[in-house]
Each structure stands twice: as C-alpha cells, then as structure tokens.
Amino acid sequence: MPVHNADIARVFEEIADLLDIQEANPFRVRAYRNAARTVGELQLDLAALWAKGATPPKLPGIGEDLAAKIREISATGSCSLLERLRRELPPAVTELLHIPGLGPKRVRTLWHELEVQTLEQLARAARDGRIRGLPGFGPRIEARILEAIGQRRNKAQRFRLVVAAQYAQGYASWLREAPGVAQVVVAGSFRRMRETVGDLDILVTARDAGAVVERFAGYAEVAQVVSRGTTRAAVVLRSGIGVDLRVVAQQSYGAALHYFTGSKAHNIAVRKLGQARGLKINEYGVFRGSKRIAGETEASVYRAVGLPCIPPELREDRGEIEAARQGKLPRLVELGDLRGDLHVHTQWSDGRHTVGEMAQAAARRGLEYLAITEHSRRLAVAHGLDAARLAQQGREIERVNRELSGIRVLKGIEVDILADGSFDLPEAALETLDVVVGAVHSKFELSRARQTERVLAALEAPRLDILAHPSGRLIDVREPYDIDMAAVIRKAAAKGVALELNAHPERLDLLDTYCRMARDEGVPVAINSDAHSEAEFDNLQFGVGQARRGWIEARDCLNARTLAELQRWLAGRKRVRS
C-alpha cells in the first residue's frame, strides 16, 4: 500500500488535533500543523524516495524528529505517537473540532465533564440542555452547536472562483454605495485567484466604519449575521457563502489589504521578517514602537521588510519570499499577454457558434489567432469529427481566413487519446492540420501505471503538439485520474510538447503546482479557453490567474507568442518528426 504525502499530512494533522485537545505545548501543535501543510503541498513523493533509499531534502519546519516520523509513516503507514494518542483520547473526538465555536479547550471540557466523544453524543447533550452549565459555555453556544449539527455545516463548502466572483461583485457594488466609502476590495483567496474559495473577504476604507457595517449587514442576500462589531462583521449569504468585512482608515489600506489577502502562512512569514527588524506588522500598519512607518500601500509594507511587492497569486509561502529577497520574482503572465487561443470548439462538434463567429469574437478580445479544435469521432455525443468532416471543415477555415482580416484561424483538432495511447484519427488526417491537441476523455479509472503509460505513449507519438487538460479533473465533480504527472511533465520536456492549462473554471487543469513544475522543466504552457461559445473566451482570465499561481511568465506561455513565433515552434516540431 503506497503512502502518499497526503497520507503523511493527515497523520500530522490528526496528531496536532489530539495534542491540542490534550493541552500540549501550542507551539508543538503548530509544528505538526505546519509540517502537515508542507508535506501535503510537496510535489516530491517522500515515501517513494525513502523506499528507493534516497534521502529527501531538508524541508523548512521539519527537523530531526518530524523527519524520523515521516520515515516511520512512509514505511508503516502509521506513527507510534498517533497510535498512543488514539489510546489516550477517544479517537472520534477530533470531529468535534470541526464544529464552529468549538476549539480544543471546549472540546476537552465536553469530553471531561460530559464524556462527549462523538457528534451524536454532542447533539444529545445539547438537546438535553447539559452544555449550557459547563464552565465557559452558555445557552448561546449550546444553540450554535445544535444549529451547526442540524445544518451539517461541519463539511466545509467551497465555491468555484467564477461562482464566488458573481457574489463578490454584487456585494462590493452594494458596499460602494455606503456613505463615505473610499475603496472596496475583495481580498482573501479570491484575490489570490485560488480555484475555489471558502468565503469572501471584503476590505473597505471609509471615514465612518459604523455606516459601512450597517450597510453590510443590510444587504438583501444576507441570511444570517454571524458577528458584528465596530470595524468588522461576518455574514452568511442565502447561497451559503460566508462573507467577512473589515473596515479601516485610508492610511491603513495597504497593511489591511496585505493582512486580508493572506495567505495566512505568507502573512506569518512577512511578520516574522518584520519582527527580525524590530517591527510590528498588523492590519493597521508597520510599526516601530508606537510609530507607524508604513502601511498606506501594500508596496510600503513589503518595502519595510526589505522586499519588492509580491503579487497576490504568489502569496502561499511556497518560496516567494526567498525569491523576492533574491530579486528573482517571476514577471507573471497577464491576460493582455495572450495573443491566441489554441483550443476552441464550434458548431462542427459541440460548440454553439460558427468558425467565423468564434474568430470574430476572439478578434474583439484582441487575439491574433485561434485554433479550431473539435472533438474527434470517438466522442460521438459531441459530434466528433472523422477525417472526411475534418477535411470539409478545413475548407471552411480557409474561406474564413480569406474573408477576415486581423485574425488568423488555425486548423486543429482535440483528438482523443485512446486507452493504448494511440489517437482516434489516422495519422494522415492529423498531418493536414496546423496544430494537434490531444486529450483523454475515456477510461478514467485505469491504474496509475497504465494511465501514465497511456499518456506517455501519446507524448511519444510524433503528432501531438499540446496535451489538453492533463489531469482530467472537474472541480467538485470528478477527481483527477491517477497519473504520475511528474513523469508526464518530464516526457513533455523531452519531446518538446506543450501542456495545456485549460481555463474553464471547472477544469483549471494544470494545477498551479504542476504549472510550476512545467516551467522549471522548460515545458511551454498553453492557456486555452476550451470555448464552446463566444462568451467563454472570458474564461481566459481564470486560466491566467491559475497560471500566475503557478509562477508562469509570458515567456513560458505558448499562446503569448506571436503568430510567427508560434508557427516557427510548430514547424520546428514538424521538422523533428520528419
């Protein structure tokens, strides 16, 4: 049974929970939580390294003890400390921590005083009114517990970025109408362009904070006001999304924006840098003693700790601070850098519009070229093209190119990669095209070994230019198929094939961490809309956001190249083939 990094992270997370309830040293607890995060995000397979007899690199926050535990978990799947803690505490008690309002202290009290160990026992105790009498509890908390269990809210719901954007924009517009408001910014993971967001964090600068809070709570979509103070409030909207508000004075705008954008780990790292310089950094500014020395802009906060301003998408404590210190921050790709789109559908398969309509829509968005890439014949539900229809479509594309100026339409295909790694159309048909995009649309359940073999075989074949949506995941719908993505990226590098970052908000595939790996391996990334209608070109913005999270620069991006450069790249690939 292979042990994945996620398994190691889960063990550390559970240890942290149990230690927390045991009232262990809070910094020891934090060490386990930090380690869980570090290991969970790591792309290097630690257990595989140990199995091979190799020594993993030194990881920040993981010293001798935790490294030994990683080794133990890698070998055995478990950890003697966790086994011991599970004997000392009721194992289900960590579930209680996920109820809002319950932290380690209250969970410990519930367990010691009422012998509450499970959610069912918690519900019963609350219904019987036994909780309100406990020290540190009262009728309000008891009611909140019952409500949380009733709504089964303990399962954290996240919203796709595109969905969150709709709620965010409406709410922000509403707040801009409050008296005395200067600025309204949606910060948090939304601003960092995470693919999903758990809640919305809205920052407002205004003369009169009270008026803003009042308007915030009075929004028509508010289902519940969770908390409400003089400068801060939290609500849940009818859609279920939580929204936090923070109001500060203009002079604190940059510090508050930095604080509210996060990530938490990034903020902690920056505050530590400040601390080392004798500075205190909070949401009101950067202070030396009681004197404010920065905070009006985000750049001033970073400058105070000796760094250039770090773009929000990089703020995950994944090396961006070190890069900033060394002057090696990437110059992240921007929407305006994109000159083309290499994955577009029309009425010929399952798209809504004609070749000409899609070309004009692309031109209106400032693109210089697009590739029409229909599904191939196997995907019958999408009216996939066979060789004959593909040739027919080619003649229409030539006609459109004669009729339109300012935009160039390339002949392409999104050809199915079959289970054995071969393509769904004959070589001769693919040879007539400008660009071949290949994708997996079937047999998602293959074993890791066979799925990897399949895609590596497709990359090996001479006809593939771009591998589309490489993991196949659909956010909240379908898990990625099990595949060794590091091997795929290495093969793409070796064969000079590009990887797609599919910009559809439900895909956003490549994941950010793999974008970074592709960049490090020199694999070009194509940020493609996969548009099935004119409006879907707008999705490119989400692809760009994801690419930025993956440290992608314009020079790493295949479709940031000019048409001439792209054609040279394609021609070079053909030369290699023949």
Place this chain on the structure above:
DNA sequence: GCCGTTTTCGGCCCGACTGTTTTCAGTCG
C-alpha cells in the same frame, strides 16, 4: 517541535469579536 548576523535556550504573528464574565478566555481568520 523548530530554530539561531541576539540566542543551543527561549522564543515562536497579531488583533477583533463573542459569550462568558465582572476583567477575560476561547475562537477565528
């Protein structure tokens, strides 16, 4: 449990809000 241009010991990010309290602990982000 980690870590070190001040440290191998003694620190570890920081503040608002709630609900319980009669000055503050616990939770949260």
